[in-house]
Amino acid sequence: MITMNPNLNVSLNANSALPAAGRTLIAAIFFISGIGKILAPGATMAYIGSLGLPAPALGLIGALTLELAGAALLVVGYKTRLVALLLAAYAVATALIFHHALADQNQMFHFLKNLAMAGGLLQVVAFGAGAFSLDNRRAPAGRAVA
Template identity: 60%
Template sequence: MNTSTNNTTNNTSVIPVIGRVLLAAIFIFSALGKIMAPGATIGYIEAMGLPLASAGLVIAIAVELVGGLLLALGIKTRLVALGLALFSIVTGLVFHHAIGDQNQLIHLLKNLAMAGGLLQVVAFGAGAYSLDNKAVRPAAHLA
């Protein structure tokens, strides 16, 4: 296998951006849901026995919306992906720990799977089609 061809293919693949957008979508839609129905989220946070539910709502919206948008665009991608992976693990364990309930088990596993995908982004970066990569790539006519 010619590694230089393989590296070129990997460096221009659209697969990383598709993966980032798919991962980001759940965070963005979740944030929008919380914005549209804040009372439901506050009630859920309170039902888990957590203090400062209103602050938790604001933090969750900020993490999900800002993190999701940054991930989709490929800005500070590795750091954002790490933060979202940790957020996914913590929220999965806190809110979906009743694994005797099949629905809760599925939600927990979904959160863990998302964290796994995000850790792949941490390991391999944003890919060619990201603002992170654009910032470090010289213009084609200058290369």
């Protein structure tokens, strides 16, 4: 048994892997988006600049850092709640900044996708990394991190 809190005992079973699988699936979109930005940095900076945002190169570096580092940390479950909160805020911010033209069906889809991503990430914030995570490994003996 792994004690998650004084009032709840959970044994490792097939469900123990579900949080890790969920974190990996959520991280995939950030990883793929980051790779896309690496492969086409000029297009990314042009898009940022076309919206009148300052310092497109700095925006690209910030997005790359958050997307790639955030995805990696989410997958391994390190500082999971903080990382998930940062990625959720990023998903909402990018929805509002880049996908606010809701009359365009494609932009509406991306806006709602970002909100759904933020919702999934807030579940990670609320319930933690789960059993298969570095956060759990760092927990005191006999106490798993939720």
